[in-house]
Structures are given as C-alpha cells and as structure tokens.
Amino acid sequence: MTGHVVVIxxxxxxxxTEGLRAALARFAWPGGPRIDCVTLAEGPFGIESQLDSDSVxxxxxxxxxARTDAAAFVIACYSDPGIDACRSVTAAPVFGMQEAGVMTALARGDRxxxxxxxxxxxxxxxxxxxxxGVTGRLAGERPLGISVDESARGAGTFDRLVEVGSALKGDGADVILLGCAGLSAxxxxxxxxxxxxxxxPTQAAVAMALGTLLAAG
Structure with missing residues (x-):
C-alpha cells in the first residue's frame, strides 16, 4: 500500500487536531499507511454553525x-462539511466522519x-x-451545550457526556455516537x-479508509 490517509x-x-492524533495512534502499524492529521488553517476556530460549515x-x-500523496482522505468534522466538493476533485476515496460513524453505529446496535x-x-x-436515509434508526440527539474548544479540553466535559449519554439511553439508544471530533479523547x-x-466517528472513518486500502492490496 502506498500513500497516506490524510485526516483533515x-x-x-x-x-x-492533537486529540485526533492521540485517538488514531493505535491505527498505525509498521509498514502500514501513515495517518497524517492536519489542520485547515483557513477554517474557523470551531465549526458551530451552518455558515462555519459552508465556509470550509x-x-x-x-x-x-493539493495532497496528491494521499491514498484516502477523512473529513474530521461532524456533518461532513465540503464532502461533495472534495470528492469531486480527487480520485482517492473521501470519508466523512458523520457518515462513517452512523454506518458503524448501525452495525453495533438497533437504535x-x-x-x-x-x-x-x-x-x-x-x-x-x-x-x-437513517432517521428511522435514530433514538435522539441531545446537546452538551459547550463549544468545540471545550469539547477538546473543557474541565467538565466528561461529566456532561455521561449525563447526556445516560439521557439518550433513556430515549432508547443502545449505541452512542460522538457528534464532534473534539470528543475523541x-x-x-x-x-x-x-x-x-x-x-x-473519526476512528470509524479511518477504519473504513484503512479497510478500503487493504482490500485494494
């Protein structure tokens, strides 16, 4: 296998981005594709609105x-901003973390x-x-009420995750999907x-990218 999996x-x-590198470290192995986590310098500090999403x-x-060295790409932002535009400019597969995360969740539980x-x-x-086309399997979506930056390094984030995750279990969810790349840790x-x-979902997307490259030989 040649080329990198570029996680953006x-x-x-x-x-x-540092949180992504830590969450994906176990996906690298000697002789395997390098996983290159990069930051979009032109992006907003956090993608928290439709305007933020569209702007990137x-x-x-x-x-x-520009990354002609890449064998696959992962867009590491929930709601997969720009995925159609990115797929239109490269022959390499482009995976979105929301799409990959949802497909993985459907394979692990009923709702x-x-x-x-x-x-x-x-x-x-x-x-x-x-x-x-998967809303029939959605038990619910609930907010933490925090910023993207707080998701990555907020002191009270974990306790809030337990609270919201428990509420989603009460809604009927038997698998929980993290709706922000900053929550990976x-x-x-x-x-x-x-x-x-x-x-x-970032781990799910990288797993799909690696599986695609392994299958290709």
Whole structure:
C-alpha cells in the first residue's frame, strides 16, 4: 500500500487536531499507511454553525486537490462539511466522519443516539441524516451545550457526556455516537461509564479508509 490517509480537521483549533492524533495512534502499524492529521488553517476556530460549515468547503477542496500523496482522505468534522466538493476533485476515496460513524453505529446496535456539542448543531446534523436515509434508526440527539474548544479540553466535559449519554439511553439508544471530533479523547472512558458501545466517528472513518486500502492490496 502506498500513500497516506490524510485526516483533515476543518477548524483551525490545533487542540482538536492533537486529540485526533492521540485517538488514531493505535491505527498505525509498521509498514502500514501513515495517518497524517492536519489542520485547515483557513477554517474557523470551531465549526458551530451552518455558515462555519459552508465556509470550509472550498478550502477543504483545495487542500484535497493539493495532497496528491494521499491514498484516502477523512473529513474530521461532524456533518461532513465540503464532502461533495472534495470528492469531486480527487480520485482517492473521501470519508466523512458523520457518515462513517452512523454506518458503524448501525452495525453495533438497533437504535443510535448522538451527542452534539450545541443545540444549534442538531438541525444541521438531522438534515444530513435525512440525506443518508437513517432517521428511522435514530433514538435522539441531545446537546452538551459547550463549544468545540471545550469539547477538546473543557474541565467538565466528561461529566456532561455521561449525563447526556445516560439521557439518550433513556430515549432508547443502545449505541452512542460522538457528534464532534473534539470528543475523541473521551470515547473509551464514556463507553465504560455507559455500558453501551460508544462510537468515535473519526476512528470509524479511518477504519473504513484503512479497510478500503487493504482490500485494494
């Protein structure tokens, strides 16, 4: 296998990118594809609105087009901003973390619940779930009420995750999906606390990218 899996954080917050590197470290092995986590310098500090999401589509496409060394790309932002534009400028597969995370959640349980960072994000997420045709398996989506930056390094984030995750279990979710790349560091601990599968969608997307490259030989 040649080429890298390029994981793009579309916001400009380096703390989020560092969290991605830590969450994906176990996916690298000697002789395997390198996983290159990069930050979109032109992106907002956090993607927290539809305008933020739309604003990164063209910069993402430019970055994807420039990375001719990549064997696959992952867009590491929930709601998969710019995914269609990125797919239009490269022959390499482009995986979105929301799409990959949802597909993985459907394989792990009957109904999934999503933890969003903020109420304002939910409408955007639901619009994409309708596009994917999976709303019939959605138990619910609930917000943490925090910023993207707080998701990566907020002191009270984990306790809030347990609270919201428990509420989603009460809604009927038997698998929980983390609705922000900044939450990656909390996955394993939250799964232990909730006693249900917890999906980090960035890990899910990278797993799909690696599986695609392995199958290609």
């Amino acid at each position: 954080n579309p916001n400009s917050n380096e703390a989020v 589509a063209l910069p993402l496409a430019r970055l994807v087009r 999934f619940g999503v933890i969003a960072i903020a109420e304002a994000s939910i409408r955007r997420h639901l619009r994409y779930l309708r596009r994917l 909390h996955r394993a601990r939250l799964e232990a606390a909730l006693s249900v599968p917890v999906i980090d």
